[in-house]
Each structure stands twice: as C-alpha cells, then as structure tokens.
Amino acid sequence: MDIRLRRKIKVYFSSIYLIDILIIALITLILFSILGDYIQINKAQHDLAADKIRSNALGLSALFCIYMGFIAKAFLIVKKNPKSPKIQSNFINNMIFVMKKGLQYKETRNTLLISVSLAMILLIVYLYFLATGGYENNIFVRFFQTYPFKGSIFVIIILFLTMMYALKKTLDIIVVNDALRKVCEGNLQEDIKLDGSPAIKELAENINLLKAGYKEILENGVHNEKLKTELISNVSHDLKTPLTSIINYVNILKSSDITEEERAEYLLILEKKSLKLKALIEDLFEMSKINSGKIKLNRELIDILSLIYQGVGEYSTLYEEKNISFKVTSEEDAVYMELDGKMMSRAIENIIINALKYSLNNTRVYIDIKSENDYIIIGVKNISNYEMDFNEDEMFERFARGDKSRNSKIEGSGLGLAITKSIVELHGGEVKIKKEGDMFKIYLILPLSKG
Numbered sequence: 001m002d003i004r005l006r007r008k009i010k011v012y013f014s015s016i017y018l019i020d021i022l023i024i025a026l027i028t029l030i031l032f033s034i035l036g037d038y039i040q041i042n043k044a045q046h047d048l049a050a051d052k053i054r055s056n057a058l059g060l061s062a063l064f065c066i067y068m069g070f071i072a073k074a075f076l077i078v079k080k081n082p083k084s085p086k087i088q089s090n091f092i093n094n095m096i097f098v099m100k101k102g103l104q105y106k107e108t109r110n111t112l113l114i115s116v117s118l119a120m121i122l123l124i125v126y127l128y129f130l131a132t133g134g135y136e137n138n139i140f141v142r143f144f145q146t147y148p149f150k151g152s153i154f155v156i157i158i159l160f161l162t163m164m165y166a167l168k169k170t171l172d173i174i175v176v177n178d179a180l181r182k183v184c185e186g187n188l189q190e191d192i193k194l195d196g197s198p199a200i201k202e203l204a205e206n207i208n209l210l211k212a213g214y215k216e217i218l219e220n221g222v223h224n225e226k227l228k229t230e231l232i233s234n235v236s237h238d239l240k241t242p243l244t245s246i247i248n249y250v251n252i253l254k255s256s257d258i259t260e261e262e263r264a265e266y267l268l269i270l271e272k273k274s275l276k277l278k279a280l281i282e283d284l285f286e287m288s289k290i291n292s293g294k295i296k297l298n299r300e301l302i303d304i305l306s307l308i309y310q311g312v313g314e315y316s317t318l319y320e321e322k323n324i325s326f327k328v329t330s331e332e333d334a335v336y337m338e339l340d341g342k343m344m345s346r347a348i349e350n351i352i353i354n355a356l357k358y359s360l361n362n363t364r365v366y367i368d369i370k371s372e373n374d375y376i377i378i379g380v381k382n383i384s385n386y387e388m389d390f391n392e393d394e395m396f397e398r399f400a401r402g403d404k405s406r407n408s409k410i411e412g413s414g415l416g417l418a419i420t421k422s423i424v425e426l427h428g429g430e431v432k433i434k435k436e437g438d439m440f441k442i443y444l445i446l447p448l449s450k451g
Contacts, residue, residue, distance in 0.1 A: 018089035027067040242273040283415040290422040297340040311348045330369040347423040350416040360385040378444040
C-alpha cells in the first residue's frame with residue numbers, strides 16, 4: 001500500500017472529521033424515525049412497521065454496526081486525549097468551543113441552556129405527535145396544510161429574526177475591529193460607541209480604556225523626550241558656565257601681569273565656581289541614584305520638628321543681606337516619625353534654601369506643621385520676588401526654575417524640588433505646590449506610619 005495512503009488512513013482513524021458527525025447524526029435520525037414508526041399506537045401501522053423491520057433486519061443490523069463503529073471511533077479518540085482530541089473540522093471545533101465556553105460566562109450560559117432546552121422540548125413534542133398521530137394526523141403537518149400562508153410567514157419571521165440577530169453580532173465585531181484598526185493607524189480621538197449586549201458594551205468600554213491608556217503612554221513618551229532634550233541642554237549649560245569661568249580665570253592666573261591682591265581675588269572666584277560645579281555634579285548623581293530605584297531608606301525614629309529647626313538654624317543666614325526671617329508653628333512640641341534622617345534633612349534643606357533664594361527682601365517665611373488623617377503636613381509659604389507664571393507641576397521637573405531663566409543671578413542646579421519630591425515619595429508621601437498671587441506655597445505630606 002502506498003505510504004501516503006497509509007498515512008492518510010492513519011490520520012483519519014486518529015482524528016474526528018465533520019463527515020463522521022454527519023453520518024452519526026443521519027443514522028441517529030433514521031433509527032429514531034424507525035423507532036417512531038414502531039411505537040405507533042395504531043395497531044395496523046405498528047404491525048406494518050414491525051414487518052418492515054423484520055424484512056430489512058440485515059440492512060438495519062449493518063447500519064447499526066456502522067453507527068456503533070463511528071461512535072466507537074469518536075469515543076476512543078476523545079478518551080485518548082480528553083482535553084484536546086484531534087478534530088479536523090472548524091465547524092465541530094466551533095460547536096465544541098460554544099458548548100465548552102458558553103457555560104462559563106453568565107451572558108451566554110442562560111442563552112445556551114434555554115436554546116438546548118427548547119430544542120429538546122420541540123424534539124420530544126414532535127416525536128410524541130409523530131408517534132400518536134402518524135404522518136397524516138401530525139399537528140405540525142396539519143398546521144402547515146391548513147394555514148400555508150400563516151405558516152410561511154411564521155417561518156420567514158423566524159428566519160429573519162435569526163438573521164438579524166446573527167448580523168447584529170457580526171456588526172458589533174466589525175465595528176470593534178474597525179475601531180482597533182483606527183487605533184493601529186494612530187487615531188486615538190474617537191471612542192467606540194455600541195448598543196448591544198452587556199458583554200459587547202463592556203468590550204467597547206475596555207477598548208476605550210485601552211485607547212486612553214495608549215494615548216497617555218504616547219503623550220508621556222513625547223513629554224519625556226522633550227524633558228530629555230531639555231535635560232541635556234540644561235546640563236550642558238549649567239556645567240559649561242562655571243567650567244568656562246574656571247578655564248578663563250586659570251588662564252588669567254598664568255599671567256605674570258596681575259598683582260597678588262588680584263591673584264587672591266581670582267582664586268576665591270575659582271573656588272566658588274569649582275564648588276558650584278561640584279554641587280551640581282553631586283545633585284545630578286543624587287537625582288540619578290534616587291530615580292534608579294536601588295536606594296534603600298535607613299529609617300529611624302526621628303523628631304521631624306528637630307530636622308526643621310536644624311535646617312532653619314543652619315541656613316537662615318545664607319542670604320543674610322535679604323533680611324529673611326522664619327516663623328515655625330506646630331500643634332505639637334515633637335512629632336516622631338520613622339524616617340531616613342539624612343535624606344529627609346536634605347529634602348527640608350532644599351525647601352528652606354529655595355524659600356531664601358526666591359523670597360522678596362525683608363519678608364517672612366512661614367513653616368506650619370500639623371497632623372491630619374494619619375498624615376503630617378509641612379506647609380512652607382513665602383512671598384516671591386518675581387512674577388510666578390509657571391505651571392505648578394512643571395516645578396518638579398529636573399532643572400526647572402520659577403523664573404525660567406538659565407541666566408538668572410540666583411545660583412542653583414534647578415534639581416532641588418525634584419530631589420525633594422523624590423525623597424518624600426520614597427517615604428510614601430506626596431509634595432504639592434500652590435501659588436496665590438505672589439504667595440508661593442509648598443506642602444510636604446508624609447504618612448505617620450511607614451509608606
């Protein structure tokens with residue numbers, strides 16, 4: 001025997017085909033029809049059916065053997081691999097999929113159970129009337145013979161409703177698919193609107209949520225690219241400015257035409273520029289370290305009021321010529337929290353230095369500490385010495401400055417608030433900024449328990 005033929009036969013007997021199911025269904029109908037004729041109440045028709053069975057006994061036996069053979073084949077294939085039997089028919093696979101998955105979901109379970117129940121009831125009723133009334137007296141036959149027009153209209157309506165229902169499901173899928181195609185093409189503006197079953201509506205809502213999330217990711221990507229470009233530009237500017245000054249003053253110091261007083265003055269300037277460059281590089285490293293996610297907090301029980309008073313005492317004279325005073329108020333004499341003292345001190349120092357830099361001369365900075373809903377809120381308010389035309393959220397971005405000028409006379413890396421925000425968030429807290437006229441307000445919101 002040819003190898004390919006043997007292979008085809010082997011595949012046939014190891015798989016279930018549509019023809020197998022059709023043969024089983026057809027023989028089942030034939031056997032049921034014969035059984036229906038046999039169980040007739042009318043004695044004459046019963047005897048006629050019994051005689052017909054006896055005369056065709058050999059053919060019926062062969063038919064029954066074929067029937068059992070196909071059932072045995074299907075049974076053995078399913079038994080061999082019950083979870084995933086080899087079925088070479090999309091139609092059968094679809095039917096199995098509907099029967100298997102249809103019972104798992106509420107939306108389809110009721111429909112499937114009602115459909116199967118109605119089909120069984122109709123079959124039983126039909127067999128009953130067929131068995132008791134025969135062909136001529138069958139209620140279904142009599143109905144269509146007596147009311148051919150109404151019967152035809154009834155059949156047409158049933159077919160039309162079935163077609164409309166099937167088309168509705170198909171149209172829902174087409175609309176959803178069309179919306180997904182638009183998403184793939186980059187159109188994220190239009191939402192899918194569907195009127196249908198709860199499952200279809202939920203699908204549309206989920207796709208709309210997916211589109212919104214995708215749109216947000218794209219916008220964040222564009223925003224991050226913009227920030228990255230600005231970051232490179234700002235780092236280059238803020239590193240280049242002191243570095244250029246250092247190179248220029250080094251060249252001046254090489255000259256033999258300057259006096260000792262000038263030399264000492266230039267050395268002080270060099271030291272100042274070098275310290276500025278060092279501070280900027282340290283801030284960059286610290287920001288990178290915090291944002292890497294690898295940093296671990298060394299929490300200790302610390303009085304946060306002490307950290308605030310320490311920061312005010314240490315830095316309040318930093319810009320003494322501006323005559324800025326601080327007023328600290330608190331509901332408690334001490335507020336103990338589990339914090340990383342070193343990092344939280346840095347966050348508070350950044351806020352204090354920021355207030356000193358940007359406060360109007362001869363004004364007061366207010367620091368208010370209060371407890372609210374298991375959180376400690378540290379509010380810092382000062383009157384700005386410039387017009388605040390910035391967006392509050394932008395102030396937390398790297399190298400952001402309220403005056404938006406890289407040539408500002410106020411020194412600083414522009415990383416202070418970004419570092420403070422990152423430190424507070426590491427502690428499970430939040431930082432908020434508000435502006436009211438010339439009043440600048442920043443709030444550090446920290447949980448009393450570990451965040």
